Structure formats: structure tokens, C-alpha cells
Amino acid sequence: MNIPLLDLKAQFKPLRAEILSAIESICDEQGFVLGPRVVAFEEAMARYTGARYAIGCASGSDALLLSLMALGVGHGDEVITVPFTFFATAGAISRLGAKPVFVDIQPDTFNLDSARLEQAITPRTKAIIPVHLFGQCADMAAINGIAKGKKIPVIEDACQAIGAAQNDVRAGVLGATGCFSFFPSKNLGGFGDGGMITTNDQALADSLSMLRVHGSRVRYLHEAIGINSRLDALQAVVLHIKLKYLDQWAEGRRRNAVRYEQLFKQAGLLDHVTLPAVHPSNFHVYNQYTIRVSRRDDLRAYLKEKGVGTEIYYPLPMHLQNCYKSLGYQKGSFPVSEQAAEQVLSLPIYAELSDDQLGYVVETIAQFYRRS
Known part of the structure; x- marks a missing residue:
């Protein structure tokens, strides 16, 4: 018997006609970057997670990076996370000139050990990134309790945890921002790279929307130094269909x-x-x-x-x-x-x-x- 780790062909087969029809529509429209198809998927993701806002971007890695940028993390700052994670969690911190500060995990859930968190906080700590590893939320009540007392924002690395919940609250609204990946192997996977950031904070949502298009709200006028990290319409329609399932x-x-x-x-x-x-x-x-x-x-x-x-x-x-x-x-x-x-x-x-x-x-x- 041959059993692959993941069989995306089996998932695609019953959705083939629906997805190919949607892709054909995008080809007819010739609107490929951001636009109404992306907005529709962002609104659906906001409803699904329970967030007020959802901002599409190019990958889960960029979702983490943009969240850190929107929170003002920069050179010399410290960001706490776990050492047992995919590289993007720590890499996003380092790309901004900040320092990853690691806290060990719990042996049973593989998530951040909240009992070790407070001792890692210093005056330079600018954010905390717990990872909801393998599809299970970190101990957000304890993490948020410590972070709130120190006035430190919490970014959820929910790239493996779309649909996961804690105390009936879905991942993505348990911190200042929630970061999702739509890499094909994820539970909600696209036909390439893609990402999403959720938040209940209007100011953060506005900043994230600006930063993902080179720091611009009005074409060719730049308020900040952002990046090019946009979700394309082809990915959005595929993901919007898959979200139903x-x-x-x-x-x-x-x-x-x-x-x-x-x-x-x-x-x-x-x-x-x-x-x-x-x-x-x-x-x-x-x-x-x-x-x-x-x-x-x-x-x-x-x-x-x-x-x-x-x-x-x-x-x-x-x-x-x-x-x-x-x-x-x-x-x-x-x-x-x-x-x-x-x-x-x-x-x-x-x-x-x-x-x-x-x-x-x-x-x-x-x-x-x-x-x-």
C-alpha cells in the first residue's frame, strides 16, 4: 500500500470543476492582483475567524513580517518566540534587525511554555509570538495575561492553525494580530503561496494594508517603507472555494x-x-x-x-x-x-x-x- 504524507489530488478531484471555472473567470476578467476577488475572500476570512479585519498578503512568512512592522519592531528590539518552529517565525524577527529571544516549549503540546515566559521579558521586548504548532493553540490566556501586564503585543503564529480554537474563540483573534499561511500543504491551502493577517484593531489593519503595498495608500505616494506582499486574485478565488469545505x-x-x-x-x-x-x-x-x-x-x-x-x-x-x-x-x-x-x-x-x-x-x- 502506498500512503503519501499528504494527497492533494484526492482533495482537488471533487472540487475540480468549481475551481477551474473560477480560475477561468479570473482569466477572462484579467484582474490578478488584489481587487474585488481578494476583498471578498478577506471578508470571508474575517467572518470565519471572528475578526473585524482580514488583510491578504503574499505568504504566512510575510504575515508575520508585516505584523512586526505594523507594531514598530525594529533594530535592537527583542521579540520572544519558541525555538521549535518553522524558520519563518524567527526569520521575520531577524529581517527587521530585531533579536529573537527563545522560550522552551511544553513537552505535551509542543507550544510555548507560559511558565517560562515572564523570565525572558526585558525592557527591550517589543512583541511575543506564540506558535499554534501542528493545529493546536498555545496557552493564550496565560500568555496574554503576562503580556497585558507588561503592555507587550502578542502576535499569533497561526500558520498551521486555521479553524483551531481555544475556549470556543478561533485562532486569529486571540492576540493583536493572527498570521495565516495558505501554502498548499496547509489545511486551507492554495495553488501557491499566500497569507492573511487578522486583527480587531482598525489602526493596525490600516497600517497593514498600507505596508503590504510599499507603504502606500495613494499610488506613488509613500507614507512608510513597506514591502510588496499582495495576495493575488487567482489564489483568492481558489481559497474562497476551499474555505467552504x-x-x-x-x-x-x-x-x-x-x-x-x-x-x-x-x-x-x-x-x-x-x-x-x-x-x-x-x-x-x-x-x-x-x-x-x-x-x-x-x-x-x-x-x-x-x-x-x-x-x-x-x-x-x-x-x-x-x-x-x-x-x-x-x-x-x-x-x-x-x-x-x-x-x-x-x-x-x-x-x-x-x-x-x-x-x-x-x-x-x-x-x-x-x-x-
């Missing part, structure tokens, strides 16, 4: 997560496999289904041999990346993140998986440990 797909992922748990328990694998933990206040949308395993690299090679796609998110924490040597962190600085990097393995979780496929994945893992 997003909750259905999320429920499929959640159903598969429940089934995985049943299968792993039935197979007696819990001595070898640590299943994803979900905080009681969270609604998890499983952008990834990430387990901890013993002998991770050997297991991954065996699964590949047997036709099961996997991925490691992430094999090396940010503080150990070569480009961040100058920050002065060492191996052992963030032991929970380092251990996670050695143990995590993400399995197929997309909604179109069958029970037979899920069973094959778990049985193959069981075979590996039986033969060890």
Missing part, C-alpha cells in the same frame, strides 16, 4: 486522530509511541498528526520502505541553526525542544484517508517494533 476537512482530520488513538492502543504500542496531547480548552485541527517515538529515524526508514509517507517537523531547533550561532545559545539551552526534535514524527492525517489506510500505518509501525 474547511470545517468538513478538519472534522475528517479529527476523526482520523481519534481512530489513530484507538488503533495505537489496540496494537499495544503506547510503550513506544506517545500520542498527541490536546489541552482541554483547545479545538485541535491537526495540520499535522505528530507522535513521539523511540528509534525515530529507523522507524521512518522502515515506513518509507513500506510505502508510508512521513515528515519530521522539525529536525533542528532554531537556537542550534547555523545562522543563529551569534545569539549565543548552546546545545542544552532548550532541552524540551531538543528532545522533541529527536523524537517527533508526523504521520498522514488528511481527511480523505480510509480506515484501511490508517490501519496499515499503525500495523506497519507495530511490525517495526515487533521485529526490533
Whole structure:
């Protein structure tokens, strides 16, 4: 059996006619950058997340960068985030000449450990970026409580968490801004790069709209030094169509997560496999289904041999990346993140998986440990 980590063809097939018709309309209109199609999708995203405003941009990476720019982060400032994340979280900070300050993660949810947050705050701290990793919100009540007392804005890195919620409030309105990615592998994925920023703050929304078009509100007149980061109409129409199915797909992922748990328990694998933990206040949308395993690299090679796609998110924490040597962190600085990097393995979780496929994945893992 061949089971890829993600099968976008299976998702596309039932939507093919609807999506191609919408793309054809854009080609007939010949309006490709921003415009009414993007506005319509922004309004739909605002309704979906519960935000007052949604501002499209070119990628999730740019959503983070623009949020930092709109909040005035610059050279010499510090921004707190986690070392166990995709590079863009830290990279956006560094691109502005600011310094990433890392806080270790919780061992169960892989999200920022709020108990360690306050000790990382200094007079130079200009923002905090918790990451809603793998589709589950960070501990925003505790993070916001600390940030509010220090008057520090919080930017949600929700690039893996569209549709996730905490205490029935969706990701994207739990901080000053929420940042989303529409990279094709995301739960809501486009046909290329794309991003979105949500906020309830009108002044921030106005600033973000200006900064994404070279700092200009009126053509050729520039109020600030912005960037070129615009969502195009082709991506907007594809994403707008897909948005209608997003909750259905999320429920499929959640159903598969429940089934995985049943299968792993039935197979007696819990001595070898640590299943994803979900905080009681969270609604998890499983952008990834990430387990901890013993002998991770050997297991991954065996699964590949047997036709099961996997991925490691992430094999090396940010503080150990070569480009961040100058920050002065060492191996052992963030032991929970380092251990996670050695143990995590993400399995197929997309909604179109069958029970037979899920069973094959778990049985193959069981075979590996039986033969060890």
C-alpha cells in the first residue's frame, strides 16, 4: 500500500470543476492582483475567524513580517518566540534587525511554555509570538495575561492553525494580530503561496494594508517603507472555494486522530509511541498528526520502505541553526525542544484517508517494533 504524507489530488478531484471555472473567470476578467476577488475572500476570512479585519498578503512568512512592522519592531528590539518552529517565525524577527529571544516549549503540546515566559521579558521586548504548532493553540490566556501586564503585543503564529480554537474563540483573534499561511500543504491551502493577517484593531489593519503595498495608500505616494506582499486574485478565488469545505476537512482530520488513538492502543504500542496531547480548552485541527517515538529515524526508514509517507517537523531547533550561532545559545539551552526534535514524527492525517489506510500505518509501525 502506498500512503503519501499528504494527497492533494484526492482533495482537488471533487472540487475540480468549481475551481477551474473560477480560475477561468479570473482569466477572462484579467484582474490578478488584489481587487474585488481578494476583498471578498478577506471578508470571508474575517467572518470565519471572528475578526473585524482580514488583510491578504503574499505568504504566512510575510504575515508575520508585516505584523512586526505594523507594531514598530525594529533594530535592537527583542521579540520572544519558541525555538521549535518553522524558520519563518524567527526569520521575520531577524529581517527587521530585531533579536529573537527563545522560550522552551511544553513537552505535551509542543507550544510555548507560559511558565517560562515572564523570565525572558526585558525592557527591550517589543512583541511575543506564540506558535499554534501542528493545529493546536498555545496557552493564550496565560500568555496574554503576562503580556497585558507588561503592555507587550502578542502576535499569533497561526500558520498551521486555521479553524483551531481555544475556549470556543478561533485562532486569529486571540492576540493583536493572527498570521495565516495558505501554502498548499496547509489545511486551507492554495495553488501557491499566500497569507492573511487578522486583527480587531482598525489602526493596525490600516497600517497593514498600507505596508503590504510599499507603504502606500495613494499610488506613488509613500507614507512608510513597506514591502510588496499582495495576495493575488487567482489564489483568492481558489481559497474562497476551499474555505467552504474547511470545517468538513478538519472534522475528517479529527476523526482520523481519534481512530489513530484507538488503533495505537489496540496494537499495544503506547510503550513506544506517545500520542498527541490536546489541552482541554483547545479545538485541535491537526495540520499535522505528530507522535513521539523511540528509534525515530529507523522507524521512518522502515515506513518509507513500506510505502508510508512521513515528515519530521522539525529536525533542528532554531537556537542550534547555523545562522543563529551569534545569539549565543548552546546545545542544552532548550532541552524540551531538543528532545522533541529527536523524537517527533508526523504521520498522514488528511481527511480523505480510509480506515484501511490508517490501519496499515499503525500495523506497519507495530511490525517495526515487533521485529526490533
